[in-house]
Amino acid sequence: MITYPHIDPVALHLGPLSVRWYGLMYLVGFCAAWGLGRLRASRPGSGWTGEEVDDLIAWGMLGVILGARxxxxxxxxxxxYLDNPLEMLKIWKGGMSFHGGLVGVLTCVFIFARRTGKTFFQVTDFIAPFAPIGLCAGRIGNFINGELWGRVSDVPWAMIFPGYEAGPFPRHPSQLYEAALEGVVLFIVLFWFSSRPRPRRAVSGLFALGYACARIFVEFFREPDAQLGFLFGDWLTMGMLLSLPLGVLGIWLIWSAYRGEAAR
Structure with missing residues (x-):
């Protein structure tokens, strides 16, 4: 068993204001996406300007925060939340859904594409390789918060997480599994794939399929949310249920992209 590194969720105090690591992780993700987006836009023939990247990241921030919450x-x-509506505003405590954030981002992408004259998938293909950085940072924020821990386990790297809800049992550090798979691995795969010639929609499809596979795999090690539990038997969780259609969509996007390319 590995000792859980008790990290103060508050990174620093600025007078009455507390800056939490969880919020800083989102800032890291947005800044990294902006920097990489600017870098790719600066390449000859990219079809993007630096100002368009600035606007896209601003729209993306709005979509992620509102959609995820x-x-x-x-x-x-x-x-x-219906019983206590004010809790909806306390995003620094956690409680952000990837699938909701994805819907929020895609909504903003649709608006951005209409305003700039780009196609929807031209925008999603451009931004998809940067999303795993934010996913990785967000999962590290979950780990620091001591939330979204895994199921009870006796693996050598299991940890006892703080708080009475997790109990005095060693558990999988599933937040780190997600940071590695949804973040590091998916970023490497997408960044490599998107730097090569490929048909439109293929990058977006690979992101959808890659995230779905990583999330469904980790859900077998992650403790389901206490208020929901397992949706079916002792294996189906809400995270799996929401990821399955995303995986199917990813397969269809990749198939249709290459089918259209072959038909030319």
């Missing part, structure tokens, strides 16, 4: 409220704990 609303998604968590609707998918995971609607009753509790």
């Amino acid at each position: 609303l998604g968590y409220i609707l998918f995971y704990d609607f009753g509790a």
